[in-house]
Amino acid sequence: MADSTQSEKISSSHGGDGFVDASAGQKAPSPDKDSKSTPQAASIVRELIYWRDVKMSGTVFGVTLLLLLSLAAFSVVSVLSYLLLALLVVTISFRVFKSVVQAVQKSDEGHPFRAYMEKDISLSSESFSRYLDTGLKHGNCVLKQLSRLFLVEDLVDSLKLAVFMWLMTYVGAVFNGITLLIIAHILVFSIPVVYEKYKTPIDRYVGIVHNQVKSVVSKVQAKVPGLSKRKPE
Template sequence: MQTRRAEPPQGIAPCGECLLLIDLVHWRDPKKSGVVFGVSLLLLLSLAAFSVISVVSYLLLALLCVTISFRIYKSVIQAVQKSNEGHPFKALMEKDVTVPPETFRKHVDVCLSHVNRVLKQMSHLFLVEDLVDSLKLAVVMWLLTYVGAVFNGITILILADILLFSVPPIYEKNKTQIDRYIDIARTQFNTTVAKLQEKLPGSMKRCKAE
């Protein structure tokens, strides 16, 4: 049975890169998803065992070995067959690999909007515009100190890569049950937050209301 593409929220026009990522993590094309997952996981495991310089150097060296070997192989074949096919990578070399200024400016504008949104949110949280939101962030940061004591950054990236390619298909197959438990958890969380807000001193509650 063919799986249905996850629909984006109404009013949001997803970009092509977002749709490609959605297709990859939902395993629409198992071959492509398997290749991307395998390569990304192998790269992260390599970074966990070796330095970034070593991993990049080995990758570029392997790529050069493949291209040089293929170039020599094609040259030998052309010499034996006395053909005149030309450079084996001619079609690739003729492609335009430059980034158009319009595309560059477009991505810069998108990145700038995200940066401004993050800065505004950080100002909201760290300047305690909303006490409850700032307390939530403090709790999350406190929990992350324990996570950092157990896992390093590259281990977290490896776990995130595994979850990225395993959670979406699992959620898609069990969406009804998972949504029900999420609603229960959200209700319990909102109830707890409401109780905490009722216990705040009067000045803090007025700050929250403002």
């Protein structure tokens, strides 16, 4: 009886709704804006490389390709100097133009870049610490894998790395670093679209090649002593 009387009082005090909002009076936790930055950045990159917005992807592709071609022809210092100089010429010209227009029209619009100058572009200590922790985590993983490969924890994986490095010596003899970056840049903006369009036949042929390579590797491991991988304990 006491419990029913207490529930009736609570129900009447809340307008007879018959329930109590347990979260009433508690402030909902505000979403962390920084925690959403990484998924948003990944989504933006995905939209660019899959050409969801043709104009935006074309602009980014053209500008970055032009920058890489400039780095292939000139030094990094020259490219950065000319790039910053061009940016300054554009902003100074626009600033002078708006000042002349305001003087002729006798208007008081103020600085043309005021809206951009008032934006807070500072990096908070929490964001910097989080990015630093993420970078250290990935760096430690890379160091662990390198130590595992170069200290020959698994002979097969170390041999694969040796073969890959041997092939890269031939690639390096033909192409320099900037040329490889240009090729990689073109592939990044072309392969995802082609794969999305021809996904089924590509997966079929890749599966055939993967099975053949796996069969050859298993035969080599069976015939050569010491190449079989250790079974996990």
